[in-house]
Amino acid sequence: xxxxxxxxxxxxxxxxxxxxxxxxxxxxxxxxxxxxxxxxxxxxxxxxxxxxxxxxxxxxxxxxxxxxxxxxxxxxxxxxxxxxxxxxxxxxxxxxxxxxxxxxxxxxxxxxxxxxxxxxxxxxxxxxxxxxxxxxxxxxxxxxxxxxxxxxxxxxxxxxxxxxxxxxxxxxxxxxxxxxxxxxxxxxxxxxxxxxxxxxxxxxxxxxxxxxxxxxxxxxxxxxxxxxxxxxxxxxxxxxxxxxxxx
Numbered sequence: 001x002x003x004x005x006x007x008x009x010x011x012x013x014x015x016x017x018x019x020x021x022x023x024x025x026x027x028x029x030x031x032x033x034x035x036x037x038x039x040x041x042x043x044x045x046x047x048x049x050x051x052x053x054x055x056x057x058x059x060x061x062x063x064x065x066x067x068x069x070x071x072x073x074x075x076x077x078x079x080x081x082x083x084x085x086x087x088x089x090x091x092x093x094x095x096x097x098x099x100x101x102x103x104x105x106x107x108x109x110x111x112x113x114x115x116x117x118x119x120x121x122x123x124x125x126x127x128x129x130x131x132x133x134x135x136x137x138x139x140x141x142x143x144x145x146x147x148x149x150x151x152x153x154x155x156x157x158x159x160x161x162x163x164x165x166x167x168x169x170x171x172x173x174x175x176x177x178x179x180x181x182x183x184x185x186x187x188x189x190x191x192x193x194x195x196x197x198x199x200x201x202x203x204x205x206x207x208x209x210x211x212x213x214x215x216x217x218x219x220x221x222x223x224x225x226x227x228x229x230x231x232x233x234x235x236x237x238x239x240x241x242x243x244x245x246x247x
Contacts, residue, residue, distance in 0.1 A: 032081035032138035033065050039157050040077075046070055047161075048178045054186040057119045061186055064116045069177050072164045074120060077134045077157075078113040082106070082141040090147035091242040093217075097141070109135045110149045123184055124177045130168045134160060210245060217243040 033052065040049045053064040068075035086106070088095025094105040113133045121128055134150040136157055137143050145151050150160050169177070206216040210233075213222045220237035222245070235241040 032136075033079045035138050035154060036066055036077065036079045036136055036157065039154065040066060040068060042158070043068070043161070048174065050181060050185075053181070055119060055123065055181070055184045056186060057115075057122075062116060062119055064120075067120065067181065068161070069174055069181070071167050071169050071171065071174055073166075073168045074124065074126070074131045074177070075134060075161060075164075076113060076117050076120060076131055077136060078109050078116070079136050079138055080106075080109055080141075081139040082137065083139050084141055085144065086137070086141045087144040089145065090149070091244070093244050095145065110145075110147050110151070113149065120181075123180055126177075132161075132164055215241060215243050217241055 037049075037051045040047075040051070043049065048069040050067040050069075051065070053067050054061050055064070056062075064076065065079045066075075066077035068077065082097055084097050084099035086095055086097050088108060090108075090110055092108055093111070095108050097104045097106055110133070113135060117128060117131050117133050120126075121131065132150070134152065134157070136152055136154055138154045143151060143153075152160055209216045209219075210222065214220075215222055215235040215237070218235060218237055218241040220235045220241055222233050222243075223236050225232055225234040225244075233245040235243040
């Protein structure tokens with residue numbers, strides 16, 4: 001067989017492996033989101049549940065796993081499906097997943113959720129104090145983190161929601177917000193594909209800046225620092241900018 005044929009076969013196999021890996025990760029995420037959606041479906045009728053929400057934020061779209069609107073506040077829920085040990089802090093750019101000694105980076109879900117909260121606050125014209133951000137780990141991970149955000153396991157979700165009983169909105173305001181969110185939803189078969197491409201572009205730009213030693217958040221200089229868990233990359237503009245990255 002000609003060498004070019006081997007190259008083409010290898011390329012095709014590599015493409016199929018990468019595609020299968022991405023599909024597996026997407027399936028894991030969708031499976032976890034479905035588990036959370038089933039929990040939310042059992043809430044009383046005074047709670048208005050939206051799953052897999054796409055809305056515009058400026059020139060880009062954002063995807064929010066679950067939004068629950070009620071008189072007691074707007075619950076903004078991010079779902080994760082991981083295993084092993086997961087640990088991190090509120091200010092860290094990334095958290096760490098440890099599986100049998102192998103460490104992997106994952107984007108700080110509380111930061112991710114904070115951008116979702118910001119978008120909804122702008123849409124509804126409300127303050128952050130009237131939102132309840134929640135990160136739900138629906139897999140088998142053991143989570144250790146320091147943050148004011150609710151970082152919980154799936155079996156804790158209903159209890160956390162039920163604990164919030166202070167009236168924040170009137171019934172009329174709740175109806176207005178559900179209408180605004182319904183009107184703002186981005187629909188269509190291409191919405192997810194477009195959103196994924198936008199996310200990939202943001203990641204590529206972040207990696208490009210990091211490679212040049214530039215902070216992706218404030219464009220300051222990235223420097224080597226030493227912390228409790230060893231060396232890491234941090235921004236020279238600390239404490240005004242708390243961007244960090246693993247080495």
